[in-house]
Amino acid sequence: MMSSNTDSSSTDKALDDIYEDYEHWELNTGDETIHAKRISGFWRNIKWLTGSLWILYFLGYFIRWGDRQAVFFDIGNRQFHIFNFTILPQDFWMLSLLLLFFALLLAASTALFGRVYCGFFCFQTIWTDVYTWIEEKLEGNPAKRRKLDKAKMDFTKFRVKFIKHTLWLIIGFVTGVSFVAWFYDGIQLWKDIFTFQVGSTAAITIAMFTVGTYVLAGFLREQTCFWLCPYARIQSVMIDATSAVVTYDFHRGEPRGRVKKGQPEAERTTGDCVDCKQCIAVCPTGVDIRHGSQEGCINCALCIDACDAVMEKLNRPTGLIRYESLDEIDGKEVRPLLKRPRVWIYSAIMTLALAGIAYGLSTIDAIELKVLHDRQPLFVLQSDGAIQNKYMLKILNKIDRDVSVNISATGPDGLKIIGADKPVKARHGNITPHTVFVRVPSENLNAETMPIVFHIVTTGSGEEQFSSDRESVFIGPRR
Amino acid sequence: MADKNPFPGENNTGHIWDDNIRELDNPPPGWWMISLWASIAFFFGYILLYPSLPIGNEPTKGLLDWTSIGEYQRGLDVVNEVRAPFEEKIKGLTAKQILEDDGLTTYTLASAKVLFGDFCAPCHGGGGQGGPEYPVLVDDNWLYGGAVETIEQTITNGRKGVMTANANILKPEETDALVKAVMSGDPVKEPLYMAKGCVGCHGPDGKGMQVLGSANLTDKIWRFTAADQEQSVRDTIMHGVNFAGDAKTREAIMPVFGDRLSKDEIKKLAVYVYKLGGGQ
Structure with missing residues (x-):
């Protein structure tokens, strides 16, 4: 218990500090499904574009090379075909170099632009995006979805939910088949599936992928990024004040305040942020970017689209939320790209790894x-x-x-x-x-x-x- | 324990310690109850399907009729099926004919490795490297000959060479002279070699006789090795090998395997030993 003769103003100050933290501390433990609003915009288009790279995963195995699949990891015969290269387990040191390259690519991209991988390329993000897109098409906007979730089960709700879950499961199933297809002859695999002759290993793998995709993209969603994914956490320590990440320009935005109707622009005392909470509404992980860089932010930039749309309507300059480093927001001198040691070190290791692979591929002994x-x-x-x-x-x-x-x-x-x-x-x-x-x-x-x-x-x-x-x-x- | 519940409405049991630590009466989480019931279901399923309840002398059979020895046997059958064509061929061939066939030799070496480990390695070492008392199988020196047929014979019938103890017929200085002569690698120069009858078994050239299994005294290889090789030679000369009349005699007996191993197994072992590096 606190003694009564403490100076009351300093107590108030301490309490304010404590509660300020408390207010910002909204832990998303998945108690509530996040229904993010979908809006169009520049970054939305970029996201579709980068996400569409995954089409290769679904269709790439149909490419043929001579009388076999062009990329074929033949585990049974311990031979790994990548176009005209055939790699045996003895050459697997090259795989470690490849893994090194991609690890460093993640590090480098994170150091420069934050979690761009999470926001634009990660299968968890993309699959969740596609799943929620289907959800939106079937169930309507977030408000309707929340209402439907609360509504009693009747025929209409059942029909909508049934179609949604069926589509989700189909996507999960095709995801599983596509995975197995890289280790099996893909065309043969589809034939086997339609004639019910799939081997147990393939069948179990497909089943696990189907369930895994359905649960991860359909239900766990942002919880995966919050609590399951180690890369999310690793990337957090790769960011520094020079990394350009999705940032709310608090110098410009604060103090935030609602727009008062009829008030002339010259009399405005608030910052540019109108506290419309659109940035929260569109966020697939449900975070408030105005609290700054945080664990839940996957840098997908959808809040930039949302904020820019609002700013345009109000004739205020866009870019209140934008890709920017903390240094730049604070007006500090920004070190040029080539003067950052990390850029050099990462690039050097990546080059070495690539050179090693090139050397390996060109000198595979017969x-x-x-x-x-x-x-x-x-x-x-x-x-x-x-x-x-x-x-x-x-x-x-x-x-x-x-x-x-x-x-x-x-x-x-x-x-x-x-x-x-x-x-x-x-x-x-x-x-x-x-x-x-x-x-x-x-x-x-x-x-x-x-x-x-x-x-x-x-x-x-x-x-x-x-x-x-x-x-x-x-x-x-x-x- | 407090008289009046200071934390009403939170479903506690009224057990409160240290002012605020209390026991709540909440049901376990759903996933936990599901796991519990699933485990119980698994328990009954397992009992039903697999041998489990010890009733009488044997456990209940289980609906799947599964046993670990049965699974092992099925695995063994699969292996034997792979081996069968090779074993069938080996049956009709001599050791020499096996050696002429590269594929069969490879199979024999692989399959006889286990036999060698079980029956030969205890004395001759895992790699046939021998030991102070036991002959090396990987060199080119053979007491009875290194032809594959001879090796087969040795394994089948065993060997027991005899060397007489000479302690009684040699004066100390004569023993010294003979030890020196044997150590030099050219014992025939020593007159005592003839006089004391060494020549009878080790031959006029000192190279031994494979019919008798007598050692070659002129090469670099010792039948009985020791850190003090001279003392080892002296012991052998004085007390002999497998000599019934001397308590200190060396024991060197290759056991009979003809009654413990089948003909085909011995054939395979002979090929294996032949291929260790010294076959002739």
């Missing part, structure tokens, strides 16, 4: 040799005093046909390789193991461990020759 030195025992003493080592050679053949390879080795003087007298057949798309023994006279060994290089080269003089080297060790007794 055949590849791996050598495993037998460890039990490390070496064997022969009766004439020579030392013998055993090696397991693993020959990976990435060519589209079987080839024969000749094996040779260079290493300590006088080495004799046993088990390589005839060519070894390496099956295509496979690893062929082959055991060889290497014998070296002990007087030629001057260290416990000596380097040895194995060399394979394809046979056949007429065709293109492929080869691969691999260094290993020759181990002898301690000396």
Whole structure:
């Protein structure tokens, strides 16, 4: 309890501070469905445009390349086809570079423009947008939707809801089928679906995607961005005062106040914000952008459209809400793009990752040799005093046909390789193991461990020759 | 506990501690009750479908008639089905013929690896590297010969070589001389080699005789290795190997496997050992 003789004005000040925070603290825990108003505008169009990139996801797998799907992740045969490239699991280090590239792309775009990925590209945003678009077409504007939600179930409500949920489920189902189609022959998959012959893995995956899409885009919606998505949180720490994000220009807008009818513009004492709350009404995550950058804001810029429309009607300049950095709003000097270290670091890493992938794709070996030195025992003493080592050679053949390879080795003087007298057949798309023994006279060994290089080269003089080297060790007794 | 409820209208039970901590009487959330009932339904479903209730000596069978041993057996059947064509071929072939077929050899090496691990590795080591008392299987030195047929014979019938104990017939200085001669790698130069009868088994050239399984004394490989190799040689000369009359004699017996393994298994093992690196 507070003592009674505290200075009352300072108490009031403290209370004001406390309640100011309290007023702004509206935690959206999904108790109420957010029915956002849909309005047209520049950013709305951009959103449709960027969202339509996802059409590729639904239709891309129909593109053919020769007698197969152009992009085909064939897990069963452990081959990954991307147009004319065929990538085997052994080349998967390139995938890590690709992931690195996209991670950095997210970082870079976030540092520059905030959560543009969330607002314009993320499947959660786009699918939710399409789901609510359907909702609006069937149930009407937000006011009607709220009324319908509260209304008692009757035939009309049931019919509308039934159609809506059916459409939602169909979209979820097609989403699932499209996902599986990249790992399966897409056309075959659709045939299998219509003849009820889908395998259990595909069927379970499609079912999970159907339910997942339906629940995430139909019901969880902005709750996913608030509480489920880790990227939303990661991106929050990538933004700084130089990032251009959707911002309310509070210098211009405050003090906000309703427009009084008939009042001449010259007598206005309020800022440009007329407190019409249109920015809140159109927000798909239900936040008030006027509180500043916040966790719920996905930077989709729909509030910019809303605010601009109002400003135009009132003949006030547009851009009260706009893409702008905090520095710029505050009138601080804005550091040019090229003077920000983050831009350089991110670009450098992205370039490196891309260069690595380019290098990898251009130098995918046709055949590849791996050598495993037998460890039990490390070496064997022969009766004439020579030392013998055993090696397991693993020959990976990435060519589209079987080839024969000749094996040779260079290493300590006088080495004799046993088990390589005839060519070894390496099956295509496979690893062929082959055991060889290497014998070296002990007087030629001057260290416990000596380097040895194995060399394979394809046979056949007429065709293109492929080869691969691999260094290993020759181990002898301690000396 | 307070006499008068200071928090009316919030459905508390009247249990209040430390002024304001109180127990509310709210129903559990819907999702929680659904999970509870679903778990109970699962429980009954499971009992019905799978072996579960221990009635009598065996649990109830369950409607699915599922057992873990049954599932294992089905898995094994699948594996055996894959193996069958190879095993069928191996049945009709000798070890030598298997070695001539690359595909069959690869299959044999893969399938005999388990047999080797079970029956051979305890003495000869997982990679055939041997040990101080046990012969190395990966080198080119064989007491009885390194042909695949001989290896097959060795596994089937076992081996028990004998070397007499010489402690009683050698004077200490004669023992020293023989130890030195054997250590030099050229024992035939030593007159005692002839005089004391070593030549009988180890041969006039000191290279041993594969019929008897006597060791080659001229190469770099020791049948019995030790940190102090000279002491090891001395022990062998004095007390022999598998010699009934000497309590300190070395024991070196390769057991008989003919009665424990099938002919085909032994054939596969012979191929495996042959391919370890020393086959001749």
